[in-house]
Amino acid sequence: MTRIINATALLADIDVETDRTDAVQSFVKQETVLVTLTTDDGLSGTGYAYTIGTGGSSVLALLRDHLLPLLAGRDARNVEGLWQSLFAHTRATTTGALTSLALATVDTALWDLRCKRAGEPLWRLAGGHRQEIPVYDTEGGWLHLGTEELVKSALAAQEARFAGVKIKVGKPHVAEDAERLRAVREAVGPALHVMTDANQSQSLSSAVRLAAALEPYDPYWLEEPMPADDVGGHARLARSTRIPIAVGESMYSPMQFRGYLETGAASVVQVDVARVGGITPWLKVAHLAETFNVEVCPHFLMELHVSLVAAVSNGAYVEYIPQLRAVTRTEMVLRDGHAVAPDEPGIGIDWDMDAIEDRRVS
Structure with missing residues (x-):
């Protein structure tokens, strides 16, 4: 039974x-x-x-x-x-x-x-597209860190063969955000993807100015520039900048993602398996994004998301923020800058x- x-x-x-x-x-x-x-x-x-x-x-x-x-x-x-x-x-x-x-x-x-x-492991039962996923690092990019620390962390991630790093933005002056990104870009060169994340801190007008200031340094995306329920504002921002707009960690149902995708307000979907209600709706969002030819790069929860990103064909990145090491017996495996989805039956977390x-x- x-x-x-x-x-x-x-x-x-x-x-x-x-x-x-x-x-x-x-x-x-x-x-x-x-x-x-x-x-x-x-x-x-x-x-x-x-x-x-x-x-x-x-x-x-x-x-x-x-x-x-x-x-x-x-x-x-x-x-x-x-x-x-x-x-x-x-x-x-x-x-x-x-x-x-x-x-x-x-x-x-x-x-x-x-x-x-x-x-079967989750990555295979949920779709089974591939087992290894590129990783980008967020731990070295927090807003309180100085420019020297940002550069040092970015270089370390590059040395570890991570494919990208994320820099938090939202300093009191746009010039400071631009200078931090400039320093990282000059240190790592053109090949490493450098993501930016404003954590819903901007108005439409300030987001437009921020995007314009960051554009010369080729950010891979600008994440959550404005409050998540401002779909129209994100659509207008997306039309005004060459930087892809990433959203999703503060959305709680597949329907909310549909509004962003239908209006061209998002070029990257960052659906969070916990905040959207579980694996069942997460997969629906991922497949919806696929119909718009949009990549899925989920927020946080790398220990679970590694299997989900591996399951779907438009899964692009796992965000590196280790948080469960104190309460698990094993860690997510990294190999040559890629996260490896676990093969053990279950969701892949050894509590x-x-x-x-x-x-x-x-």
Whole structure:
């Protein structure tokens, strides 16, 4: 049988591995919500989602009070049906971050079960396009870092054969952002991709000025220049600059991506598996982007995204921000500047439950 006989959730706080700042916030800690589902055939699957400092307890309460009780006795193989059932039950709070995060914990646990039952890794069961994916580094590009540190980190990433690095922008003066990017570009030369990320800090007028100042240094993309719900503003910005516009980490349903793609407001899709509601909707977004000939380069969660990017034909990059090393027994494998999707059955994360328990929030 494949009926769910037990569903549990917990919240654990994982410290950040390094200081991380951008134009609007700091990454305080990773509030990690984990769901484990057990079926009557003896299998168990674990899924997770996260916040970067607030809201984790609210996600946990939504799961315990409203979602997990609905899973008892349900067939774990019916992943799409279960996702739709839970979504319908929470319709009064959708579309929104807390509900999508809660759905993601259950959905990734169901996919973990699906892969284990099939004896296949996630990257193959979800599509199986290729196993190795280029990596770009974000850890050396945070906003608080000085220009000398940015250059040093970019050169180290290039030496490690990463295909790109990301530089945070959004300093008080556009000239400072341009100077930081100029220094990195001159140090690494023309071949390394240099991404930029404004973290929704700009108005339309300031974003236009920022893009114009950055253009001479050939940024690979300008990420989240304005608030994510300003689709029209992003479309106007995209028409005004040669820099591709990247969005997605602050979107919570496939429909939101459709608006960006239909209006030409995004040239790169950065769908986040936790924030969009799980693997089931993540794949829908990736396939939607493919119909617009747009690449998928997801935000954060490299340990899970490596398998999803490997699954789809338009998966282009994995973002290097290690965060789970304190609570897993193995790490994502890097080979010659590429992330390697794991071959073990399941979603590919080897949790250290004792370490998680040590960080559990009562």
